[in-house]
Amino acid sequence: MWSWKMPVAGVCxxxxxxxxxxxxxxxIKIGSVLSVTGPASFLGDPEKKTLExxxxxxxxxxxxxxxxxELVVYDDAADPNAAxxxxxxxxxxxxxxxxxxxSTTGSTLAMAPVFEEAEIPFIxxxxxxxxxxxxxxxxxxxxxxxxxACEKIFTDLKERDLxxxxxxxxxxxxxxxxxxxxxxxxxxxxxxxxxxxxYGPRDSDMTPxxxxxxxxxxxxxxxxxxxxxxxxxxxxNYRQLGISLPLYQSHGVASKQFIELAGDAADGVRLPAAAxxxxxxxxxxxxxxxxxxxxxxxxxxKTGQDVSTFGxxxxxxxxxxxxxxxxxxxxxxxxxxxxxxxxSGFVGTGGVVNMSPSDHLGxxxxxxxxxxxxxxxxxxxx
Amino acid sequence: MxxxxxxxxxxxxxxxxxxxxxxxxxxxxxxxxxxxxxxxEFVMLGGMTTVFLAMAGxxxxxxxxxxxxxxxxxxxxxxxxxxxxxxxxNPIVLIMITIGASIFLRGLAQVVFDKRFxxxxxxxxxxxxxIGGAAILPQSLVVLAGAVVIVVLLWAFVDRTLxxxxxxxxxxxxxxxxxxxxxxxxxxxFSFAVSAAIGAAAGILITPITLTSFDVGTLLAxxxxxxxxxxxxxxxxxxVVGGLLLGLLEAFAAGYLSSQYxxxxxxxxxxxxxxxxxxxxxxxxxxxxx
Numbered sequence: 001m002w003s004w005k006m007p008v009a010g011v012c013x014x015x016x017x018x019x020x021x022x023x024x025x026x027x028i029k030i031g032s033v034l035s036v037t038g039p040a041s042f043l044g045d046p047e048k049k050t051l052e053x054x055x056x057x058x059x060x061x062x063x064x065x066x067x068x069x070e071l072v073v074y075d076d077a078a079d080p081n082a083a084x085x086x087x088x089x090x091x092x093x094x095x096x097x098x099x100x101x102x103s104t105t106g107s108t109l110a111m112a113p114v115f116e117e118a119e120i121p122f123i124x125x126x127x128x129x130x131x132x133x134x135x136x137x138x139x140x141x142x143x144x145x146x147x148x149a150c151e152k153i154f155t156d157l158k159e160r161d162l163x164x165x166x167x168x169x170x171x172x173x174x175x176x177x178x179x180x181x182x183x184x185x186x187x188x189x190x191x192x193x194x195x196x197x198x199y200g201p202r203d204s205d206m207t208p209x210x211x212x213x214x215x216x217x218x219x220x221x222x223x224x225x226x227x228x229x230x231x232x233x234x235x236x237n238y239r240q241l242g243i244s245l246p247l248y249q250s251h252g253v254a255s256k257q258f259i260e261l262a263g264d265a266a267d268g269v270r271l272p273a274a275a276x277x278x279x280x281x282x283x284x285x286x287x288x289x290x291x292x293x294x295x296x297x298x299x300x301x302k303t304g305q306d307v308s309t310f311g312x313x314x315x316x317x318x319x320x321x322x323x324x325x326x327x328x329x330x331x332x333x334x335x336x337x338x339x340x341x342x343x344s345g346f347v348g349t350g351g352v353v354n355m356s357p358s359d360h361l362g363x364x365x366x367x368x369x370x371x372x373x374x375x376x377x378x379x380x381x382x
Numbered sequence: 383m384x385x386x387x388x389x390x391x392x393x394x395x396x397x398x399x400x401x402x403x404x405x406x407x408x409x410x411x412x413x414x415x416x417x418x419x420x421x422x423e424f425v426m427l428g429g430m431t432t433v434f435l436a437m438a439g440x441x442x443x444x445x446x447x448x449x450x451x452x453x454x455x456x457x458x459x460x461x462x463x464x465x466x467x468x469x470x471x472n473p474i475v476l477i478m479i480t481i482g483a484s485i486f487l488r489g490l491a492q493v494v495f496d497k498r499f500x501x502x503x504x505x506x507x508x509x510x511x512x513i514g515g516a517a518i519l520p521q522s523l524v525v526l527a528g529a530v531v532i533v534v535l536l537w538a539f540v541d542r543t544l545x546x547x548x549x550x551x552x553x554x555x556x557x558x559x560x561x562x563x564x565x566x567x568x569x570x571x572f573s574f575a576v577s578a579a580i581g582a583a584a585g586i587l588i589t590p591i592t593l594t595s596f597d598v599g600t601l602l603a604x605x606x607x608x609x610x611x612x613x614x615x616x617x618x619x620x621x622v623v624g625g626l627l628l629g630l631l632e633a634f635a636a637g638y639l640s641s642q643y644x645x646x647x648x649x650x651x652x653x654x655x656x657x658x659x660x661x662x663x664x665x666x667x668x669x670x671x672x
Binding site (some may be wrong): 041198200202209215233257 | 385387389391392395399410412493497498499500510517519534588591592593595598601633634636637640641642643645
């Protein structure tokens with residue numbers, strides 16, 4: 001008679017223990033809404049892996065101030081409406097103490113009001129400057145902005161005494177936004193934009209546009225704000241037409257894949273990029289070197305994929321939050337918010353972060369490195 | 383002058399691709415009255431399969447052949463599993479099935495391959511040939527030559543073989559063709575296989591120039607469809623001329639007007655054709671007999 005009762009009792013006891021154990025290990029809930037699938041999965045996928053990896057590592061090392069973390073991740077598939085729904089769920093159902101996430105600008109801007117109202121600190125991983133300008137009390141972000149990329153390029157142009165520039169921009173979201181930002185900051189850097197061309201995100205031949213640039217008067221350099229395969233085709237067509245002016249690409253194509261796609265044509269192209277991309281090539285004294293090398297190794301070992309700057313943004317966001325919580329002595333949202341705002345000298349994969357009440361990003365131009373492609377590899381331009 | 387030549391080179395390269403996609407549309411349309419919107423996915427499968435087989439270590443020519451063969455299998459499967467069971471439905475339903483198939487193939491490619499862009503090495507290097515101040519890539523000439531070979535082969539096949547004649551008969555009148563003993567099911571299946579092969583070959587030829595990824599098919603299918611409409615749907619000559627014309631129109635629009643309106647050209651062409659001459663440049667006016 002007892003022969004079947006015993007195992008059942010055993011299972012029940014085991015379940016009870018599991019439940020109790022689960023609760024003991026999950027006290028502090030950190031929320032995240034990422035675009036893990038869908039058109040922005042190249043952002044959300046490495047971000048999710050990074051967050052999971054590091055939350056696990058933090059817990060294994062004894063948690064934060066002795067408290068264990070639990071990560072709650074939802075996938076918005078790059079749909080801002082879904083992101084907003086998940087944001088509400090994080091606040092009302094999961095009762096998270098802080099949020100690190102929002103892969104795209106659209107999702108971030110959709111979620112920001114929810115966290116503002118709930119008074120929960122929110123560190124976004126999306127690019128646009130509109131997230132932190134004007135400053136929202138509870139919203140921060142880690143990735144550098146388009147404006148900074150434009151400024152970095154223009155500073156480099158100025159140093160080479162090149163001041164009349166042609167723009168050839170993709171008409172996708174990234175290219176459009178950066179195009180506008182570059183036009184806005186050009187006068188501040190003494191740069192004149194003398195010619196503008198555009199191409200669609202799916203175009204497979206840009207020689208007509210580049211022919212126009214080639215024939216335009218007074219162009220000294222060409223800048224290509226764009227994302228995806230477009231810039232690779234622009235670079236190939238550029239060489240095909242034998243244009244010898246310096247060509248600048250944006251941080252949007254700062255990946256090995258760009259060099260693979262553009263091939264030999266990529267030689268001599270310059271672009272601004274985060275230090276993470278050239279972790280091994282940074283000089284030993286560089287303050288970011290230990291951080292980026294360690295993140296790169298950890299990520300590549302755990303996932304078997306090449307490191308991307310997007311995962312790095314998630315690392316920075318999580319670490320800024322953890323450090324703030326350590327300083328605040330706990331995860332009380334208001335205290336954590338104040339401490340995030342006081343972040344200074346934090347060395348992340350994206351740069352050295354110094355936040356203030358008027359700057360919820362905290363990066364300056366030194367976050368970008370100017371790279372030149374030489375025989376299929378990056379070199380640091382001094 | 384030099385810039386006009388450059389625009390023309392650009393237009394011809396892109397136009398050849400449209401022409402090959404349009405040719406695939408034409409073939410299936412003739413055999414079955416279906417506009418196969420998965421035609422762009424055949425192009426994608428050709429390019430992506432070659433890239434991945436080459437990465438797996440297969441020599442490029444072998445990878446290309448295997449890619450064409452596997453795309454043909456996909457084409458046959460599409461016909462056997464999706465079109466054939468619904469053959470009694472009207473063409474609108476069948477067209478919707480092909481749209482569904484194209485979404486399915488795109489999704490499948492994301493899982494089987496990946497979501498990144500890929501390229502193949504050009505056959506004759508990437509040093510451009512300069513003619514009259516304009517530059518053209520050797521690969522563009524390969525694409526053009528490839529298109530000519532495909533068109534000639536197709537013409538010889540349709541015009542010179544019994545099977546080809548059966549295809550023409552089926553396109554002229556399906557019921558009559560069946561009455562004289564032609565297996566029209568086999569003909570339709572065959573047209574899917576050949577269209578898949580043409581699409582795959584086009585995809586392999588253009589990948590060194592245009593790059594490829596799981597979702598290149600959508601826009602190509604739209605442009606190819608516009609080209610087929612312009613040339614007159616159902617006419618092989620029309621498909622080729624329509625494709626080249628559309629490519630040239632786009633290149634000159636990008637060069638002389640704003641490049642922002644380049645993609646609009648294809649859609650304006652569809653609209654203009656529908657309004658002004660629904661039968662296209664070389665199409666036959668269909669008379670509906672009651």
